[in-house]
Amino acid sequence: MGITPRNAIPFSVIHQPVLVTQVLQGLSIQSAGFYVDATFGQGGHSRAILAALGRRGKVLAFDRDGQAEKIARILEAEDNRFHFERVAFSCLSAQVSMRGWQGKVNGILFDLGVSSGQLVCPDRGFSFNLEGPLDMRMDPTQGMPVSEWLRFAKEEELTFVFKEYGEERYARRIARAIVACRKHSPIQTTRDLVAVISKAKPFHERNKHPATRCFQALRIFINQEGEELTAGLNQSLEVLAPGGRLVVVSFHSLEDRCVKTFIREHSKKAVGELDALGKFRPSEEEVLHNRRARSALMRVAEKRA
Numbered sequence: 001m002g003i004t005p006r007n008a009i010p011f012s013v014i015h016q017p018v019l020v021t022q023v024l025q026g027l028s029i030q031s032a033g034f035y036v037d038a039t040f041g042q043g044g045h046s047r048a049i050l051a052a053l054g055r056r057g058k059v060l061a062f063d064r065d066g067q068a069e070k071i072a073r074i075l076e077a078e079d080n081r082f083h084f085e086r087v088a089f090s091c092l093s094a095q096v097s098m099r100g101w102q103g104k105v106n107g108i109l110f111d112l113g114v115s116s117g118q119l120v121c122p123d124r125g126f127s128f129n130l131e132g133p134l135d136m137r138m139d140p141t142q143g144m145p146v147s148e149w150l151r152f153a154k155e156e157e158l159t160f161v162f163k164e165y166g167e168e169r170y171a172r173r174i175a176r177a178i179v180a181c182r183k184h185s186p187i188q189t190t191r192d193l194v195a196v197i198s199k200a201k202p203f204h205e206r207n208k209h210p211a212t213r214c215f216q217a218l219r220i221f222i223n224q225e226g227e228e229l230t231a232g233l234n235q236s237l238e239v240l241a242p243g244g245r246l247v248v249v250s251f252h253s254l255e256d257r258c259v260k261t262f263i264r265e266h267s268k269k270a271v272g273e274l275d276a277l278g279k280f281r282p283s284e285e286e287v288l289h290n291r292r293a294r295s296a297l298m299r300v301a302e303k304r305a
Contacts, residue, residue, distance in 0.1 A: 016116070017044030018293040019249055022280045023109060024052055026247040026300040032056035033106035036096065036239070038089035038232060040068050041115035043075055049109075050079055057081055060099065062089050064139035067117060088139075090231035096239040105239045110232060113251040114219065116292060122190075126219060128211040131191045136219045146218050147188045155179050165226075165254065166217030174200045174214060216252065229255065233262045237273050242305040246274070249298045256297050263301045274301040 017023075023045055027035065031054035037046045040063040049059050061072060061084045072084035085095055089110065096102055118124050122132035125146065134147035153161075158175035162168040177200035178187065187193050197211045204210045220226060236246050246263075250256040266274040277300040282293040 016290040016292070017041070017048070017111070018286070018290060018296045019280065019282055019298050020045065020048050022282075022298055023111075023247055023249070024048060026277070026280070026298060027107035027109065027245050029053065030057070030106050033058075034101050034104055034241075035059050036092065036105055036108045037061040037111075038092060038108060039063060039111045039115075040072050040084065041065075041111065042068065042117050043071050045109055045111060046072075046075065046082065050082060053081065055081075058083070060085070060095065060101070062087050062091065062095065064088050064142075065115075065118065066140065067121075068115070086139075088228055090228050090235070092232055093235040093238050102239055104241050105244055106241055107245040107247065108236050108240065110229070110248045112225075112229065112249060112255045125190055126215070128190055128194050128209055128215050131189060134188060134190055134193055136215075136222050138223045143222065146193075146222050147186070149222065150178060150187050150193075151182060153178075161221045162214050162217050164217070165220040166213035166215075167253070168213040168217065170201050173202075176200075220254070226254075226258065229258055230262075233259070237266065237303070240303040242303055244303045245277075246301045246303070247298060249296055251295050251297075256299070259299050263299060267301065273304055275304060276301050 027049065029049065029052040033053065035049050035058070037049065037059060040046055040061040046059055046061050053059070059082050061082070063069065063072065063086060066086070069084065069086045075082050076084050085091070087095065093102070096105060114126050119127050122130040123135070125132050125135035133145070134150070135145040137143055137145060155175045158178055159172045162171035162174055168174065174197055177196050181187060181196050187196060194211045197214050201210050240246065248259045250259055263274055263276050266272050267276045280298040280300070282296055287294045
């Protein structure tokens, strides 16, 4: 599986995608292959795949984010092997079918979670370290921002979201504090929410911001990330060619648990459609140079011939 990408670009100019070498190895790039980058972000992985492809190879990328689309359209104009659609990856099968690639895709990459570009933009509301409107939508033109949902969500709903998607120990205390706070002051910014959470928690985890778990939970909930991931994984079985690779990079236990369960269920000896090829973590050197990589975990599976 050892592959050295040709004509590799300096990724630090754009941002630092995680596990680039491992992703290329996991995808087992074929020169004339068809590949799907289901989470384009700022394009680091798509560019790496293109650099490893030959002239007849193609990459189809998706993203819900308008900023990601701007970057992708530039790449699309530069390289006729690359195509982009601003859709959620739950549209995987439909988009692949439109191009006549159904059952012909040689590799699919899911790089889950929030991108570095989204985190450093205060207006998006993803970061508890930056003051901004409490939005958190992957596509700001769809759905409702977190601040609006917090205006009417019941204590039981808040508790469920914080516990289910954030594994927050003090979910009920935080939910109760939010309900009490909004009676006299709306929670509209990241700073507003951080203040409520920090005050509600009697103890803070060492080396972890007190709002980490709740921000994760709200982002997953408001973007329906669990449902999206389940749909994308299921559709990957329809679009992959025999011998095609599924590569998923996750950043927290909920995502990885979903991926691990999916691969295990579809790797059963008698009726399974996949062969699990293992899991991979970033090297110490990568973590040193790219802090975002520290929690990354990559799983690889291959569709049986």
